[in-house]
Amino acid sequence: MPHGASNPASSGRKIVLVIGETGSGKSTLINYLTNYFKGGNIAAPRIAIPTEYYSKPTEAYQYHEANVSNQTASQTEKCMDYDFESGTASYRFIDTPGMSDSRGVERDEKNIQQILQAAQSAGTLSAIVIVINGTQCRGTINLRNTLTRLRGITPNALTDNLIVVLTSCDSTNFKFKLMSLHPWTLKAENIFAMNNAALSQDPLLMLEGDHRQVMEALWKKSMAEINRFVLSSRENVQVRTLVVQWF
Template identity: 35%
Template sequence: MIVIGETGSEKSTFINYLTNFFLNGSLKHLKVAIPTRYRKSTEKYSHNEKDVSDVTVSKTDSCYEYKFARKGRSYLFLDTPGLSDTRGVDQDDKNLENIVRSVENLDDIVCVIIVINGTAPRLSASIKNVIVRMQGFLPDVILDHVVVVLTNVYFHICNFDIKALDLNGTVHPFYMQNSAFSTDPSRWDDNAMKLLQHDWDIAFEELKRMLGLIDTFQVKSVQAFTEMKNIRHAIKSLMHEARLEVENIQKMQDQIAALEKALKSFGDDQDKYKDYTKQNVISVPKLVDADYHSTICSRCDLVCHDNCRLEETYVKGDGELAGCAAMNNGTCTICSGHCPFEEHYHGRKTMHTTTQTFGF
């Protein structure tokens, strides 16, 4: 299962509740897979939570697997970086790249779980961004069934309209008042413990119901992810090729305009003009398909490093590109304007140059 949500949606808390559900944790003996503001990790899972005290900052930059077993079944939850990241769109792109890479390493997928802060009264711009981006990188077959977990809320007081998500598949909502990990345990008196235990029991019933539903879902191959990634990559390359063709056409039009101007100035003197065309040979760069990836500048339309040896990335401006052999201190040594690595991307293309002569 892929767990997706915006920054601050309580994805980490959801993972912690799952940990307690599968490992028989309790309010008095909490199991902590991901550290929180008030709790240190008690389990031996890999995690990279940054500032656990700041809910506005995405705490996870990588994907982490949480594996559990129950009644003879194995469950793997892939916790992903928060989308609508406070660091901007570029960070969202990098997070999506990390998600796609991690999903491709899985054997199969059962469903997507979207975690949303249930206190939101309506579909916010950040939640909408999460949905749009999710639909952009997840194949439709993966979205046949979508589980939506609304945190910090009870079912009977939740004002969030699930229909506003506008998802094509079947949406299955679940509700959790997950205050056990979001409040200071030093302030829990007997009355607070009674209320927390009530919320805890309801949350566990929801998790039990959710897992029972997920058990009925059909397993799907991750091959659809690879195919969709290749399609996005091909579209990006075609767009760059189209822009390059437009620039070449503009060069040709400029050359023709110069020839027409020359014709007008020389009049009908053919002998004087006969050798002019020989002087108007232009080089036309053209991106052609290759069976390897190269580092390409989107600003200069240059192949700055043919057959780049870095691991292939599908995000323009990925931080890995700063390590390309064409880069020095984050700027390109091939581009005439020393473009930053953020203007570059990997494409399965190489540059061929042809010459064309224009005249009358």
């Protein structure tokens, strides 16, 4: 649903803001979470957000995606809320427009302002999740700029709740330099790695024997990381109010 369409504060729902650069895998992370909460599997994946290879969603969530075949422009045009339930716990993940959009500085600034407004309008956050392509060495200027501005509205109590999800890698082979996330510091237990190939490659390739076994192993490992990630979520923390200026 569009972000802010309902107020989760009274429900005790844990609210997680998901940010990242264009093409980092934010929407794929939402789809992995959908499979985790909805019981999907690699043979019959549950799709909340359409992608290049899964163009028809299986779920009834609203989404606001652009041309999914163009990975240089942000696929998520507006902030969208994805709500999940698990036993007595409930979660809201806020998917946001990607940074470093190829459509130019003005569009990128608009996306950043949407992220800041989403954080403030949520009122409280359980965590801020930064999705990063783990094959890259460092974040761009736009990512560092957004992190600096988010830091300005984030209370100290929430800094322990900063989470990084490294995509396209596992915990043994990522190249990203975590020190480039300054002024944020990370706890080791808040770093997660997942190879999202199972939902970002042509599913017809999975029909082949050896390739299928590799994809099944990657899927199982990534879902284990998703489980660890969900179980690590903490209680919501109030977000500071900051005047957001549109340019």
